[in-house]
Amino acid sequence: MLFNYKYGGSSSVTGNASKTDMSFAPDTLREPTFFVGALGKHIPFREAISALHDVVISDLRFKPKDKTEYLEWVKSQEEIWLSEYIGEKIGSKENIGKKITEVKDELKEVNAKRQKVMGPFNKAKRDYFNYIYKRDYDAWFVLDPVITVHPDEIFFECFSQDESTYGKMGANYNVFKKINEFECGTTNIDYSAALYNEFQKIREYKETEFKVDPSGFEVATEDEDVYKEVKIDLPESWVRGFLQVSSAMTLDGVSFDLHPMDIYNICSFLRRFKEKTGPRSMRYILKPGEPVRVILEPWNHEIKCPRSIYQGSAEKEVRVWGRRRILILERLLPISKKITVTLLGTGLPSFYVADLGDMNFTLGLSGWTANDWSRAGNFDLMAPRTNVDDLTKKTVYDELKKTWVEDVDTLANKLGLGTDVVSGALSAYTQAGRVIYDMDLKKYRIRELSREPLPMDALRFSSPQEKVANRLVDNGKVSVRAEQNGGVLKLSGTVQDRHRTYHPELWIDGDDRIVRGKCSCNMYNMNELRKGPCEHLLALRIAFNKRNSRF
Numbered sequence: 396m397l398f399n400y401k402y403g404g405s406s407s408v409t410g411n412a413s414k415t416d417m418s419f420a421p422d423t424l425r426e427p428t429f430f431v432g433a434l435g436k437h438i439p440f441r442e443a444i445s446a447l448h449d450v451v452i453s454d455l456r457f458k459p460k461d462k463t464e465y466l467e468w469v470k471s472q473e474e475i476w477l478s479e480y481i482g483e484k485i486g487s488k489e490n491i492g493k494k495i496t497e498v499k500d501e502l503k504e505v506n507a508k509r510q511k512v513m514g515p516f517n518k519a520k521r522d523y524f525n526y527i528y529k530r531d532y533d534a535w536f537v538l539d540p541v542i543t544v545h546p547d548e549i550f551f552e553c554f555s556q557d558e559s560t561y562g563k564m565g566a567n568y569n570v571f572k573k574i575n576e577f578e579c580g581t582t583n584i585d586y587s588a589a590l591y592n593e594f595q596k597i598r599e600y601k602e603t604e605f606k607v608d609p610s611g612f613e614v615a616t617e618d619e620d621v622y623k624e625v626k627i628d629l630p631e632s633w634v635r636g637f638l639q640v641s642s643a644m645t646l647d648g649v650s651f652d653l654h655p656m657d658i659y660n661i662c663s664f665l666r667r668f669k670e671k672t673g674p675r676s677m678r679y680i681l682k683p684g685e686p687v688r689v690i691l692e693p694w695n696h697e698i699k700c701p702r703s704i705y706q707g708s709a710e711k712e713v714r715v716w717g718r719r720r721i722l723i724l725e726r727l728l729p730i731s732k733k734i735t736v737t738l739l740g741t742g743l744p745s746f747y748v749a750d751l752g753d754m755n756f757t758l759g760l761s762g763w764t765a766n767d768w769s770r771a772g773n774f775d776l777m778a779p780r781t782n783v784d785d786l787t788k789k790t791v792y793d794e795l796k797k798t799w800v801e802d803v804d805t806l807a808n809k810l811g812l813g814t815d816v817v818s819g820a821l822s823a824y825t826q827a828g829r830v831i832y833d834m835d836l837k838k839y840r841i842r843e844l845s846r847e848p849l850p851m852d853a854l855r856f857s858s859p860q861e862k863v864a865n866r867l868v869d870n871g872k873v874s875v876r877a878e879q880n881g882g883v884l885k886l887s888g889t890v891q892d893r894h895r896t897y898h899p900e901l902w903i904d905g906d907d908r909i910v911r912g913k914c915s916c917n918m919y920n921m922n923e924l925r926k927g928p929c930e931h932l933l934a935l936r937i938a939f940n941k942r943n944s945r946f
Contacts, residue, residue, distance in 0.1 A: 415596070415603040419542070419584040425846050428580030430544045434603040435572030436753065439730045441597040443564045443756050444551065448591045449723045450562030451540065453555040455764045475499065542607060543581040543842050545799045549607075552831075552842075558636040560720050561759035565835065569753040571605065579799055581843045582607070634849065640744060640759045642825050644832040645818075648739040649711055651687060654702035655728040658747075661689060661698055662725050665718065668694065674882075674905035677718040679738060681711045691718070692905075714741040716907065717764035724749060727756055737834065742907050742940070748834050755835040763907070783819040787812070791820040795830070795841060802838045860918070864933035867892060873938040883910070886939055890931040892916075899931040909936075 409416050434440055475495070540553035550565035568574060584607065597603055661677075672693055680688040687700040715738065724734065727749045737746040742762045749756040783791075794810055795801055803821070807814045821839050824830035828844030856862040867873055867890060875888040886901040899919075902911040909928060912919065918929040928936075 422583040428582040430577040430607040432571035432574040454557045554637045561640040563757040643744040655731045657700040713738045788820040860930040863930040
């Protein structure tokens with residue numbers, strides 16, 4: 396998906412020993428959105444926006460070792476190895492050995508000449524890429540977060556490189572000791588790695604002006620050279636992941652508070668130990684009136700949280716993956732009062748909301764770090780949950796836009812509608828990227844993720860197979876049985892697809908990954924799992940997850 400941005404110049408930070416001016420360049424192609432104020436709480440703002448940067452560059456996907464040089468060396472040695480082998484088996488060993496030595500010497504001389512000729516070029520190529528990496532660091536990452544100005548707060552949002560981690564940093568107006576002007580709305584801002592480095596220089600003793608520059612919308616059209624146009628081609632999976640995590644915020648789950656020291660203990664253990672085998676999960680053990688307990692697998696190491704008492708009414712155990720992403724919270728712990736954890740269920744997204752006083756930081760984690768087909772179909776947050784007609788949805792949206800932020804009950808009272816209807820309308824707009832749920836205040840906020848409407852038909856499902864699988868489950872065409880054996884879960888059952896009945900089988904390991912499958916359909920017979928599971932295997936998993944959903 397191609398996103399076009401046009402910035403009135405570049406964001407910059409200027410200052411001296413006593414003053415710092417931070418000026419963000421907004422996207423001039425969107426409705427005018429600006430903010431000008433003076434920071435009053437410097438250090439919390441610095442730490443929070445630095446943690447947001449950690450989300451942007453986060454990429455915890457497995458990266459195989461680069462074996463390019465080794466493979467080139469092997470290729471150059473193949474002929475030598477072959478000649479040595481033939482020399483041992485055929486002909487005079489002395490004569491062939493002598494010939495091999497001559498060829499080796501000649502080859503060594505040729506390689507030396509080639510290196511002499513190509514050496515300067517290879518060195519220049521390495522130097523060039525090193526220069527680009529250091530001087531144009533932004534070319535390696537998508538570093539343009541979304542910023543939204545509301546009547547009560549200003550907040551940033553971003554999504555990670557590995558499509559698994561969402562970050563939102565909100566600052567209410569108590570963070571600023573003086574506010575000159577602002578215009579509510581949402582825009583993208585020009586945000587660079589150099590700008591992040593300048594943030595590290597923020598100090599309490601330096602006057603700091605924070606500005607989403609309104610002048611970006613006032614530059615005359617004849618001065619086109621001052622604009623910076625940026626075109627970013629984001630994969631559909633990236634946008635879909637962003638919307639899924641945003642939609643997940645609206646779902647009910649189990650919530651509890653953790654003391655910052657408890658999060659520190661978890662992070663400290665993960666820093667000290669590196670797992671070599673699975674399962675790589677973290678289990679929350681929640682018992683009413685007792686301290687929260689966290690068990691880290693595969694060591695089965697238990698961390699007891701004596702400062703954090705679970706206040707729920709029922710005993711629960713929730714298992715989550717991708718735990719190393721929690722390390723993003725480390726920088727926030729010294730300024731956090733508490734961290735509110737919301738778990739949607741085993742293998743589903745989880746959220747950590749850090750209370751920073753007049754600021755808040757929301758860390759949203761998808762159910763896994765590697766967002767690939769091995770876990771495809773684990774959940775579908777994009778499906779509509781309440782049918783609301785378009786006119787009613789627009790009425791709810793227009794009423795919300797009058798105040799920009801509101802809770803469901805207040806909107807329902809104003810419009811004379813049921814809370815289920817209002818919730819359904821807001822959920823639909825959340826899935827479309829036009830509304831966001833504020834987990835800190837438990838309210839909905841206007842937030843247009845993009846200037847143009849998003850193609851929801853293309854974003855709802857990650858593949859045609861997932862779309863068919865959800866249809867089969869919704870139509871009651873799937874029956875599933877589960878067996879546990881030696882830490883491996885086996886799913887089997889029947890799937891009625893058109894005029895045929897399939898009997899797929901699926902094996903899932905302790906890390907909740909599909910490790911083996913079996914089906915009689917054409918896609919499986921042609922590809923097995925090389926192109927991902929077929930719709931019948933996905934239907935088995937989706938049906939099992941819905942039947943065993945904890946919340």
